[in-house]
Amino acid sequence: xxxxxxxxxxxxLAMGVVSTASAAGKPSxxxxxxxxxxxxxxxxxxxxxxxxxxxxxxxxxxxxxxQNPLTSLEDDVxxxxxxxxxxxxxxxxxxxxxxGSVITQAGGHEKVKSxxxxxxxxxxxxxxxxxxxxxxxxxxxxAHFITDPNGYLTLxxxxxxxxxxxxxxxxxxxxxxxxxxxxxxxxxEQKITAAAWTSKPSWYIVAAQDRMIHPxxxxxxxxxxxxxxxxxxxxxxxxxxxxxxxxxxxxxxARAAVN
Numbered sequence: 001x002x003x004x005x006x007x008x009x010x011x012x013l014a015m016g017v018v019s020t021a022s023a024a025g026k027p028s029x030x031x032x033x034x035x036x037x038x039x040x041x042x043x044x045x046x047x048x049x050x051x052x053x054x055x056x057x058x059x060x061x062x063x064x065x066x067q068n069p070l071t072s073l074e075d076d077v078x079x080x081x082x083x084x085x086x087x088x089x090x091x092x093x094x095x096x097x098x099x100g101s102v103i104t105q106a107g108g109h110e111k112v113k114s115x116x117x118x119x120x121x122x123x124x125x126x127x128x129x130x131x132x133x134x135x136x137x138x139x140x141x142x143a144h145f146i147t148d149p150n151g152y153l154t155l156x157x158x159x160x161x162x163x164x165x166x167x168x169x170x171x172x173x174x175x176x177x178x179x180x181x182x183x184x185x186x187x188x189e190q191k192i193t194a195a196a197w198t199s200k201p202s203w204y205i206v207a208a209q210d211r212m213i214h215p216x217x218x219x220x221x222x223x224x225x226x227x228x229x230x231x232x233x234x235x236x237x238x239x240x241x242x243x244x245x246x247x248x249x250x251x252x253x254a255r256a257a258v259n
Contacts, residue, residue, distance in 0.1 A: 034090045034254040035062045037083055041097025042070060042183035043155050043164060051243035059251050070183040073190040080106040087111055092254045095120050101129045107196025113257035115200055116250050119207035119236050122221040125195040129188045136217035152182040163211040167234055167241040202227040203253045205238055212236040
């Protein structure tokens with residue numbers, strides 16, 4: 001610490017602006033209450049959880065959204081693990097869509113006590129994201145992918161509105177389209193080397209009107225991983241169109257994590 005920084009800190013301590021405990025990284029008073037770590041999927045960013053976060057906070061939970069680079073499974077797992085490392089107590093790890101693969105890999109972290117899959121992949125150990133969905137019908141949204149010269153996928157605004165988030169307002173669909181993160185297509189063929197759902201309790205939200213991951217595939221995945229399953233009559237983004245129900249499922253996973 002340089003002299004100026006030291007003087008500022010000493011002054012703050014003297015004035016009571018910063019306590020010695022907080023300066024040392026004091027855990028939250030609610031350290032025993034699970035933190036909810038929310039991991040976004042493809043064609044999205046952390047803002048996809050904007051409606052769920054205040055609902056969780058109102059229930060007394062800390063909620064943190066990961067910002068995935070979407071550049072590889074390893075990169076997204078690393079981004080998630082950095083957030084997990086920063087928490088001071090138990091964690092409920094939540095993943096939407098592509099992030100189901102991320103939380104399956106990252107969920108072995110010692111702080112993670114339960115997993116929540118939201119209209120997502122849930123790969124088997126040694127499998128890829130898409131292995132388990134291949135036997136099921138191809139959803140209509142897949143036909144709208146745009147692939148750039150570097151192998152990254154996006155969805156055009158009209159497909160966001162008609163296939164990805166058909167049950168939100170036009171204004172919200174426009175925001176989703178504008179903030180989407182391009183995802184490397186090769187991510188979906190990467191093999192999982194750890195499957196947290198084999199050893200940790202899981203919850204799964206099936207989006208019954210999903211046009212990106214077929215609802216039949218979601219039901220099969222939920223059954224295979226032994227998840228406590230909730231079916232919502234939503235598009236691929238239940239956290240946007242039915243955030244209260246999503247927050248309630250997360251709350252159930254969080255309560256179970258400390259009981």
